[in-house]
Amino acid sequence: MELNSGEYAKFREYLRMSCGIELGDNKQYLVTSRMRKLLISNKIDDFSELIKKLQASCSSTLKQEVLDAMTTNETSWFRDGYPYDFLEKQFFPQWQQDNLTKPARIWSAACSTGQEPYSISMILSEINRLAVPSRRVSANIIATDVSQSVLTAAKNGLFDQFSVMRGLTPDHLNRYFLAQENESWQINQDLRSSIDFRLLNLQNDFSNLGQFDLIFCRNVLIYFSAELKKDILCRIRRLLQPGGLLFLGSSESITGAEEFFELTSCHPGLAFRAK
Ligand SMILES: C[S@@+](CC[C@H](N)C(=O)[O-])C[C@H]1O[C@@H](n2cnc3c(N)ncnc32)[C@H](O)[C@@H]1O
Structure with missing residues (x-):
């Protein structure tokens, strides 16, 4: 046609x-x-x-x-590694020391089929699995996308063999997934219920989501005009707690929105802190 x-x-x-x-x-x-x-x-x-x-x-x-x-829904587990290394080695250990009594608030702002928020949730589960009960941390993870079909897939947590091969180890599969018929895998109920999936268009007002300690807005702003990207980054900045961090895709930058964020190294990789 x-x-x-x-x-x-x-x-x-x-x-x-x-x-x-x-x-x-x-x-x-x-x-x-x-x-x-x-x-x-x-x-x-x-x-x-x-x-x-x-x-x-x-x-x-x-x-x-x-x-x-x-919409282009390309995604994978623990994509680019460094944001998840940061969660495991810096963010959650620091949270265990400073804020044990309150949950961390984390937003995956264009979550596609769920690999991004589920990867975050798996890191948290690993931290807690290895911690004594009094050192366990909790997090509220909100995951949003404009596409209803990817959100439905994310909520169902069913992944085919090809998707699970993109970034998961055999340990992850054994611990967090149940094998299904037709060589597919379903992420376990604990992880599925750890994430609040919602339909949300980043063009629209999202101030009612509340404040966050970490925001993942990865590999989505590349599809927008410079003007819309700047507008979204300006509104994201307002949702970050003091000291909170934004992760963009590994090849994305804050060009055009330098006035809102400063670069910070999270060893390795870069994140953005609200000015
Ligand atoms: C390439 S995927 C990125 C997924 C994940 N963040 C990652 O980095 O692996 C881009 C996602 O952005 C979503 N998206 C596109 N336009 C959007 C909008 N206006 N509001 C919210 N999400 C949008 C798409 O539906 C798609 O799932």
């Missing part, structure tokens, strides 16, 4: 307005390949009809399906 330049311009604008994602020039192939199944299953003949339906705001299900299809 082809997409002419007028239809592409309208679709691009729709996506930018609905979730902030900026499609580059000449990405028609991406739209046609990601939208083909949706058009067929909704019996929509062409992109003109789709755009009319989206603009007429007749179906929120259709809008959600478009977001699900157009």
Whole structure:
């Protein structure tokens, strides 16, 4: 199904307005390949009809399906290593010393299918498994995403063989997962219930989430305009507790939002502290 330049311009604008994602020039192939199944299953003949339906705001299900299809959900367990090393070797040990009585508040701001918040929760479980009962720490982990389909997958905690091979050790699998039929694995109930998954569009106000000690906003701002990225970083800064840290993706920077954060090394890797 082809997409002419007028239809592409309208679709691009729709996506930018609905979730902030900026499609580059000449990405028609991406739209046609990601939208083909949706058009067929909704019996929509062409992109003109789709755009009319989206603009007429007749179906929120259709809008959600478009977001699900157009978001890039690439993720893996303990992605890039260093944020999780920091949690294990610095953040939680420090928390055990300073704040044992209160839970740490951690937000995974674009959690995709859950590998990021579950990795955080596994680190916490490991710390507590090795600690005497009086030294155990707790955390409130909130995980959000704009895509309902990845959130549903994250909540179910079911992962195929390919996904579990991306960053999990055999020890993690044995300790935190139950083997299912069809070579899939389900993360255990304790870990599933340790995370509060919520639908949230980072374009919208998120100030009601409360204050956080750590925010993971990794590998999502790259899809937005410089203006939207700056706006989100400015609002994220307001949610960080004094001394709280933000982790971006390993190849992301705060360019354009230097006034809000200072760089801090977390040995190895970088994090950002609110100014
Ligand atoms: C590449 S994944 C990153 C997942 C994880 N943070 C990581 O680094 O492995 C990007 C995620 O951002 C989500 N996303 C895209 N636009 C968003 C928006 N406006 N608000 C919230 N999440 C969004 C997508 O649905 C997708 O799951």
